[in-house]
Amino acid sequence: SGINAEYGLASWELIEAYVTEMVDLAYASDEDVVKDEEIQNFAREIVEHGFRRFENGAGFPRSLPNKEKLAECLTAIIFNFSFYHASVNFQTFTYCFAPNVPHV
Numbered sequence: 001s002g003i004n005a006e007y008g009l010a011s012w013e014l015i016e017a018y019v020t021e022m023v024d025l026a027y028a029s030d031e032d033v034v035k036d037e038e039i040q041n042f043a044r045e046i047v048e049h050g051f052r053r054f055e056n057g058a059g060f061p062r063s064l065p066n067k068e069k070l071a072e073c074l075t076a077i078i079f080n081f082s083f084y085h086a087s088v089n090f091q092t093f094t095y096c097f098a099p100n101v102p103h104v
């Protein structure tokens with residue numbers, strides 16, 4: 001719906017700004033991202049294990065070449081596990097019998 005689209009975009013932008021700031025605090029340069037074995041292994045494992053049944057790793061990068069790509073991927077993960085998940089799963093309350101729904 002229109003409201004979810006508006007809130008979704010606003011939420012994406014807030015998450016992206018926060019994540020970008022945190023990435024900037026954690027990494028001084030793009031080279032630092034490339035040299036971080038843990039974050040590179042994280043990206044590789046998502047593609048090889050998490051998305052192994054999807055062609056081309058479902059579009060997730062096998063490695064993170066810079067701070068911008070790292071922030072983009074982390075933003076997508078956080079957005080999908082928070083706002084998107086809530087927006088598609090909690091709409092069911094609209095169609096519930098009121099006494100069965102806890103007060104929200």
